Amino acid sequence: MSNLTVRQKEIFEFIKSKISDKGYPPTRMEISNYFGFKSPNAAEDHLKALKKKGFIEILSGTSRGISLSNVDEGIPIIGLVSAGSPMLAEENVEKRIPPHPISSHGVDYYLRVKGDSMIDIGIFDNDLIAVNKDLNIKKGSIVIARIDDEVTVKTLKEFSANKVILRAENPNYKDIVVNPNNVHFDFEGTCVGLIRNIS
Amino acid sequence: MSNLTVRQKEIFEFIKSKISDKGYPPTRMEISNYFGFKSPNAAEDHLKALKKKGFIEILSGTSRGISLSNVDEGIPIIGLVSAGSPMLAEENVEKRIPPHPISSHGVDYYLRVKGDSMIDIGIFDNDLIAVNKDLNIKKGSIVIARIDDEVTVKTLKEFSANKVILRAENPNYKDIVVNPNNVHFDFEGTCVGLIRNIS
DNA sequence: ACTCATACTGTAATTATATACAGTATACCA
DNA sequence: TGGTATACTGTATATAATTACAGTATGAGT
Structure with a gap:
């Protein structure tokens, strides 16, 4: 464009x-x-x-x-994120699919979930979560964060200038406590929806 | 039409x-x-x-x-189902929304989930499940069934001429065992996807 | 200085398109 | 038995639409 x-x-x-x-x-x-x-x-x-x-x-x-021309049509699905590359870099786009049917916020991309760290709130391995990257980050939100080039989805428990606590929704995982001054830390967005295919 | x-x-x-x-x-x-x-x-x-x-x-x-002309555009969301009425009766249609973005099977309607009986497989209260009504019902499928005019979503565990076992995916619920000859029983469809809005 | 891309005006011709009118034939409804 | 809906053929025409050609003017890049 x-x-x-x-x-x-x-x-x-x-x-x-x-x-x-x-x-x-x-x-x-x-x-x-x-x-x-x-x-x-x-x-x-x-x-x-x-x-x-x-x-x-x-x-x-x-x-x-x-x-x-159908270039860039649809919302991108982001699968594995290459180290150092921006979320929406073309190399990370698995494919593109239609918009989320009911999301009340805009959806910038879908992120394919890996692992079971959020199963207690119904986010399962291989689900697609709908991500809005411009929404205000706030305590209690399900956030997409990047810690040292690793992308993770967690619930935001605490959020201040030098302390961020991210909590998995699965008792088998410990809280992630981060000092944004010491590591490379970024909020990539907020989870605003979920899509699952059951075959 | x-x-x-x-x-x-x-x-x-x-x-x-x-x-x-x-x-x-x-x-x-x-x-x-x-x-x-x-x-x-x-x-x-x-x-x-x-x-x-x-x-x-x-x-x-x-x-x-x-x-x-935009009559009947979109996939219907079925909320509460009135007793005796067919699933897709207009009175049951809450609204209509775009197709499921990734479902590999056709979606005839979405059903709004009530209750927590399926939380162990990530189906939560108020989620929309995508239903295909023509797919072959088979053991292990997540099915939408109607028992005496009550609509329920469960995993199909057993399925023969005079015995059907429906299992909740939540240990707090007991299996539902039905003899289709004694009660009004129908399969309304198979769950082929899920959509959730997180606000 | 020269070319090329952008952003238009103005004119004109061919062809694409909508659409009316006049028919023919069949079937159903009352 | 006459009216109306369906499902077409055949002809004709006004107008909608594409699109070429000839210009003017400005700014960027080389």
């Missing part, structure tokens, strides 16, 4: 919004009217730019023949 | 499939070509019939101006 100009992005968003609420893409004329262009060719030029940059496909001779 | 003729249903399905895989609705000509009509007016007539029956909306003067 990054190598689009501001104007091109506006056009692209307009096309997406038309598709989602009307059910079909706009014509050149409709784009021009919306943006106040006096010539349909202005829209044509923009479409060509979007095509060139790989964001849409244009079917020639077809009315409203604009298809969105 | 019921008061459509066979032909009309075919047309309607064709329109839906075009929208979902091309991203825009078909023209009269494209419909005619697909069905082998020799006149675009055959398609026009069908569209008018579909409009009259409320399945689509047509925007006049607009190319590909066909919108699906």
Whole structure:
């Protein structure tokens, strides 16, 4: 999405919004009217730019023949996280799937759960948890944290400038006590939902 | 969906499939070509019939101006089930939400879980379980069963002509042993997934 | 200085599309 | 037995839509 100009992005968003609420893409004329262009060719030029940059496909001779290119479609599933790489780095994306059907917060990605440390609150091995990375971290939240490049899901019990306590929801695990000044520590997000496939 | 003729249903399905895989609705000509009509007016007539029956909306003067009417969109969430009513009766539908993002089987509806009888396998109070109603019931499956108009979710332990054993996944609950000949008993479906919102 | 990308105006032509009108034939309902 | 719905063919036309060509103007990169 990054190598689009501001104007091109506006056009692209307009096309997406038309598709989602009307059910079909706009014509050149409709784009021009919306943006106040006096010539349909202005829209044509923009479409060509979007095509060139790989964001849409244009079917020639077809009315409203604009298809969105399915790059980056869907919410990414993050499996194993490579050391040092940002959560959403492409190398960590297992695949992409549709949005969470009922999450009341935005979902930035799904994280595949490894292990049984959270089974007492119903988070099992191989479940997908829905993560929002911008929500305010607060005591009692289920948080996704990174400690020295290791990513973990735990309940946040305490949270101050020099002491963080993370608790597993499984009596077999001990609390993790961290001083963020001594180790590399980051909150990666908050768990806002869960998805499980039962086959 | 019921008061459509066979032909009309075919047309309607064709329109839906075009929208979902091309991203825009078909023209009269494209419909005619697909069905082998020799006149675009055959398609026009069908569209008018579909409009009259409320399945689509047509925007006049607009190319590909066909919108699906949003009746029955989404997978229903079933909350409390009224005694005697079929699972999917409209009175039982709490709301409708998008499909399960990763379920490998079809999902006919979601059932809102009440109680803690399945917590040992991570199914908690208020979770939504995804139910497929046509899957083969087999030992070990998590099944949705109706016993004398009461709907319950349990693991199927035994299953023969005159004995069914349903087991809760929580040691505080006893097995439910049923003779299908003596009580009103039905399998309503199999649990194929789970969704949870964490707020 | 030159090219290229961006962001448009203005005009115009071909073709894609919607859609009315006139029929034909079958089936069902009252 | 006449009306209405279904399911088409066949023709025709106004208009919706794509899309090429010719410009103008600005800013970035080389």
